[in-house]
Amino acid sequence: MRAKAQFPYDALPEVPAFEVVSDDVRAGDAMAMVHVHPGLGGENRSPHLRWSGFPAETAGFAVTCLDPDAPTGSGFWHWSVVGIPAGVTELPAGGPLPEGAFCVRNDYGERDYGGPFPPAGDEPHRYIFAVHALKAPLTDVDADATPAVVGFNLTFATIARGFLVPVFGQ
Numbered sequence: 001m002r003a004k005a006q007f008p009y010d011a012l013p014e015v016p017a018f019e020v021v022s023d024d025v026r027a028g029d030a031m032a033m034v035h036v037h038p039g040l041g042g043e044n045r046s047p048h049l050r051w052s053g054f055p056a057e058t059a060g061f062a063v064t065c066l067d068p069d070a071p072t073g074s075g076f077w078h079w080s081v082v083g084i085p086a087g088v089t090e091l092p093a094g095g096p097l098p099e100g101a102f103c104v105r106n107d108y109g110e111r112d113y114g115g116p117f118p119p120a121g122d123e124p125h126r127y128i129f130a131v132h133a134l135k136a137p138l139t140d141v142d143a144d145a146t147p148a149v150v151g152f153n154l155t156f157a158t159i160a161r162g163f164l165v166p167v168f169g170q
Helices: 147-157
Strands: 019-021 049-052 060-067 076-085 128-134 158-164
Touching (some): 060 147, 076 147, 128 147
Antiparallel strands (some): 060 076, 060 128
């Protein structure tokens, strides 16, 4: 049995936290099948997310979803949304994204949300939905960027971050 990966954001510079909640998922609870990858019979629908308590000087947001427990050595990126305007504090379940926001390719190779699809027999995986409050828009990132490039840029642009971490296993 593999040991769970450490929380990957612990390795990044510390920033203040703010609240992230959802009408669809709860921290520590199993995600519903509507949010799971179609390969497991799910509908691949991104969950609703809402955030508050971020710094007043926030210039915009990015939202990411990482499975740090995937057997890859680097986790598995399920979703990376950049270009969310500062006035937007909520994403509806399944989209659409606000004007100006876009997805980069997830590790499935799609510019969209990709639901959980952990290997059979694994302990439930954690899905870290992170909302990053930014000091400036990510101007060096376009839709062809990888999640790793987005993450690199977020490390230097993030002034606060909130998390919501549900789980899923088969």
